[in-house]
Amino acid sequence: MFSHNRRKLLQTSGALLAAGAMSSPLRAQTAAPRVVVIGGGFAGATLAKYVRLWNPKIQVTLIEPNPSHVSCILSNLVMTGALGMTDITIRYDTLRTKYGVSIVADRAVAIDPVNRRVSTLNGSQIAYDKLVLAPGIDFDAIPGLDSSVLPHAWQAGPQTLALKAQLQAVPAGGTFVMSIPQAPYRCPPGPYERACLIADSLLRNRRAGKVIVLDANPDVVAEAHTFHTAFSTTYAGVIEYRPGTEVLSVDWASKKITTNWDTIQADAANIIPRQKAGKLVVAAGLLGSAPGARWAPVNPLSYESTLVPNVHVIGDSQGTGQPKSGHMANAQAKVCADALVRYFAGEAPDPAPMTNSACYSPITSKTASWLTVVFGYDAASGLMKPVPNTLAEAPAPTRGHYEDMFGWAKNLFADSFS
Amino acid sequence: MKAHPKHLGRLAALALLLATAAAHGAPPAGRLLASQCAQCHGTNGQAVAGMEKLAGESESEIYGELIKMKANIKPDEIMHRQAAGYSDAQIRLMARYFATGGRTTATSSTGSSTTPSTRPTRRKSHDD
Numbered sequence: 001m002f003s004h005n006r007r008k009l010l011q012t013s014g015a016l017l018a019a020g021a022m023s024s025p026l027r028a029q030t031a032a033p034r035v036v037v038i039g040g041g042f043a044g045a046t047l048a049k050y051v052r053l054w055n056p057k058i059q060v061t062l063i064e065p066n067p068s069h070v071s072c073i074l075s076n077l078v079m080t081g082a083l084g085m086t087d088i089t090i091r092y093d094t095l096r097t098k099y100g101v102s103i104v105a106d107r108a109v110a111i112d113p114v115n116r117r118v119s120t121l122n123g124s125q126i127a128y129d130k131l132v133l134a135p136g137i138d139f140d141a142i143p144g145l146d147s148s149v150l151p152h153a154w155q156a157g158p159q160t161l162a163l164k165a166q167l168q169a170v171p172a173g174g175t176f177v178m179s180i181p182q183a184p185y186r187c188p189p190g191p192y193e194r195a196c197l198i199a200d201s202l203l204r205n206r207r208a209g210k211v212i213v214l215d216a217n218p219d220v221v222a223e224a225h226t227f228h229t230a231f232s233t234t235y236a237g238v239i240e241y242r243p244g245t246e247v248l249s250v251d252w253a254s255k256k257i258t259t260n261w262d263t264i265q266a267d268a269a270n271i272i273p274r275q276k277a278g279k280l281v282v283a284a285g286l287l288g289s290a291p292g293a294r295w296a297p298v299n300p301l302s303y304e305s306t307l308v309p310n311v312h313v314i315g316d317s318q319g320t321g322q323p324k325s326g327h328m329a330n331a332q333a334k335v336c337a338d339a340l341v342r343y344f345a346g347e348a349p350d351p352a353p354m355t356n357s358a359c360y361s362p363i364t365s366k367t368a369s370w371l372t373v374v375f376g377y378d379a380a381s382g383l384m385k386p387v388p389n390t391l392a393e394a395p396a397p398t399r400g401h402y403e404d405m406f407g408w409a410k411n412l413f414a415d416s417f418s
Numbered sequence: 419m420k421a422h423p424k425h426l427g428r429l430a431a432l433a434l435l436l437a438t439a440a441a442h443g444a445p446p447a448g449r450l451l452a453s454q455c456a457q458c459h460g461t462n463g464q465a466v467a468g469m470e471k472l473a474g475e476s477e478s479e480i481y482g483e484l485i486k487m488k489a490n491i492k493p494d495e496i497m498h499r500q501a502a503g504y505s506d507a508q509i510r511l512m513a514r515y516f517a518t519g520g521r522t523t524a525t526s527s528t529g530s531s532t533t534p535s536t537r538p539t540r541r542k543s544h545d546d
Contacts, residue, residue: 053461331454331457334456341445342444356457356500356503358457358500372496373499374499374500374502375503389502390499390502390503392496394494395494404468404469404496408458410467411457411467411469414461414466415457
């Protein structure tokens, strides 16, 4: 009796839906809704996991060519030798086995937002109701710089090992040059952390000469107190910090780096170019036509592009102004996942989403600092804004924070990938 | 098929209800807020290592701790800054979510609430 009536009602409502009486989110309920995610970093993996966790009736397909993610978080400890590559390598298997995410081991090459299809390198066409782009970052070119020779190591993996080799190649008393790009870039405290660990490593191996830090920014971008203190006391005489200094070209055959001030002779180097949204975001026209746009404008309630409907951008490529980091990418992915779950139920996004950033940076081989901030949605401006009194850095690096760093990273890895 | 106009409104309302009920649609109150703790405290508060597990703690315990933290921010405590980011009402929602394992009433802009059908099975997985 009930099922008969229910079937009848479904048929009737189906006719109504076909007649266009219902909004499109409800139309999608007649078949399993399809979410396609491009990119399996902290943003994409978290999105895939949480959509399935919160509504297993939604099909989720993750397009990602690699079998595992190599985390930038903790990767400076692989550079120093404190950790190995296996410590920062996370397989995607759990997303499939535990959450039922379909993983397509292929590279997305183009998006057709009109017919809602993604094309892949191997020639597949993958249809979506909602598309989420999480491709991370891309780099500006610097004349003479070949990052396969001189690593940026701002994407972990082979680049991390190439940086480790650079560090090991510094002769006693030699000069290591590293550069920090104009903000915003991925992981605000990251380059300063790296400078500290390079200096620490050289000091411990009795090879310390000079670590010259070329910062395109006018001052330290994050944890100014922590890093100024580290540079001027812990690493006094080793780290030479040069703000307002941008790398203009590199001639690595003669190991020369030219800045807006002068040309520096190096023994080893780590040049991190200026960053922008991933290639696919740019190619899909998601940056808009504003000159110099580098990140995709999105609605922070859902991370849907303000330019192309049904395409969402999360993680480093989005342009809400929140810091670019794995922890923040995870936070945004949950806001987006919640908005997608609500969307397929015919509901509006949560009107007051919150995100937060918390991260630990090793300052020496035994101590770490932390940086934190909470963001809330400001309805008047339509922006995510730091909540007063929440932005802070650790008063001093400690051994306790160093221990906590591993607890944070393990939980963040697990919450994002397993 | 032609539906009589006076039935259309009722049918549309019923269809909407069904679609919503069928969709795991309305998220439990506090779920999205609480998920922002998971980066450090584990998915659904089940920390894997090195951080406090929130799942299974009582509502008053979590609420009381966070309210105390934001009332007296110590510079060396990262959690005090985090606590300062949320209103008392938001902290209440998160505390209730962790204490009940997500069996809080559904959020809805219309103020209606539903009882999740998975209630009995979910209860087993928690030690409350």
